[in-house]
Amino acid sequence: MKIDKELVEQFERELDPQHLDASKIKAKLIGFGEISTIFELEAAPGVVFKRMPMFSNRAQARDYLEKYTRYCSFLVKAGVNLPEDSAIVVEKTPKLTVLYFAQQKFDPNSIGNKVVDFLTEDEIRKLAEQIFSTIYGVWDFNQQNKEVDLAIDSQLSNWVFDRQTGALFYLDTTTPLFKINGQEQLDPELLLTSAPSFGRAIIRKFFLQDVMDRYYDEKFVNIDLIANLYKEQKPALIPLFIEVANRFSSEKITQKEIADYYREDKFIWQLFLSLRKMDRWLHRHVYRKEYQFILPGKIKR
Numbered sequence: 001m002k003i004d005k006e007l008v009e010q011f012e013r014e015l016d017p018q019h020l021d022a023s024k025i026k027a028k029l030i031g032f033g034e035i036s037t038i039f040e041l042e043a044a045p046g047v048v049f050k051r052m053p054m055f056s057n058r059a060q061a062r063d064y065l066e067k068y069t070r071y072c073s074f075l076v077k078a079g080v081n082l083p084e085d086s087a088i089v090v091e092k093t094p095k096l097t098v099l100y101f102a103q104q105k106f107d108p109n110s111i112g113n114k115v116v117d118f119l120t121e122d123e124i125r126k127l128a129e130q131i132f133s134t135i136y137g138v139w140d141f142n143q144q145n146k147e148v149d150l151a152i153d154s155q156l157s158n159w160v161f162d163r164q165t166g167a168l169f170y171l172d173t174t175t176p177l178f179k180i181n182g183q184e185q186l187d188p189e190l191l192l193t194s195a196p197s198f199g200r201a202i203i204r205k206f207f208l209q210d211v212m213d214r215y216y217d218e219k220f221v222n223i224d225l226i227a228n229l230y231k232e233q234k235p236a237l238i239p240l241f242i243e244v245a246n247r248f249s250s251e252k253i254t255q256k257e258i259a260d261y262y263r264e265d266k267f268i269w270q271l272f273l274s275l276r277k278m279d280r281w282l283h284r285h286v287y288r289k290e291y292q293f294i295l296p297g298k299i300k301r
């Protein structure tokens with residue numbers, strides 16, 4: 001995919017993460033991830049950029065990019081359709097390198113959590129089958145390739161469904177979680193750079209490995225996808241998704257498991273976000289350092 005590298009570099013050099021509107025190169029926010037922020041640049045229509053401001057030097061960003069590339073090629077081998085993509089490394093200061101991933105932009109109404117608003121129940125059931133079938137394709141791949149273990153974040157907002165062609169794409173590739181011979185390839189500390197400095201020890205000790213491991217686990221991945229329908233304000237779809245999941249799943253999932261899981265997950269992410277907001281405040285008023293991340297406002301859960 002062809003990207004105007006200079007445009008992205010210039011955008012990064014002029015960017016004040018806390019005042020996106022002030023940028024000379026006009027940008028629109030599309031989404032917030034737990035780690036990346038997603039923009040569209042007015043001068044580069046049809047492309048989204050996922051900004052990851054967490055590397056202390058170019059080599060570290062290159063290394064991450066290499067993991068990303070490997071992860072994507074494994075996913076493709078496992079039968080997952082991925083968008084066209086590209087990457088740009090911007091060395092902003094001697095201490096900060098920012099990695100941008102570019103992806104072809106999809107129609108917002110085709111993103112999983114949106115597209116279901118336009119589908120009939122029958123079509124939603126087919127979409128759910130297609131999603132679970134892709135996920136189980138990944139588990140099959142893991143079975144057949146003993147040295148590789150791929151993780152996947154199955155939430156509805158990570159899928160794109162093209163109603164015209166019936167094609168399903170997976171978007172959320174920028175956290176390359178995979179193991180080679182049981183070895184996690186992604187340095188978990190990198191995920192923690194977006195966490196507040198004072199909270200890292202707690203997160204590291206209690207949540208991190210646990211949260212990462214979930215994405216390798218068949219049952220958890222199913223539960224996470226379904227429980228997330230609460231957050232998407234689509235609880236009415238839960239029974240349908242449970243029914244389809246249970247057709248694929250080796251272990252049956254119940255409504256109660258979904259509700260219990262959601263309560264815990266919501267707690268963890270709300271805690272994480274409020275710690276990050278506290279950290280941003282400390283950066284501004286106490287440490288007097290630029291805070292690199294762009295945080296969402298209140299998230300409805």
Ligand SMILES: Nc1ncnc2c1ncn2[C@@H]1O[C@H](COP(=O)(O)OP(=O)(O)O)[C@@H](O)[C@H]1O
Pocket residue numbers: 030031032033034035036038048050083103104105106107108111157158171172173174175
């Ligand atoms: N290529 C894309 N085209 C259109 N929207 C996108 C694209 N990539 C991401 N988005 C939007 O941004 C959201 C978050 O992107 P994602 O890659 O899943 O990041 P995260 O890891 O932060 O969840 C998506 O759910 C979707 O709404």
Ligand SMILES: [Mg+2]
Pocket residue numbers: 033157158172
């Ligand atoms: Mg996502």
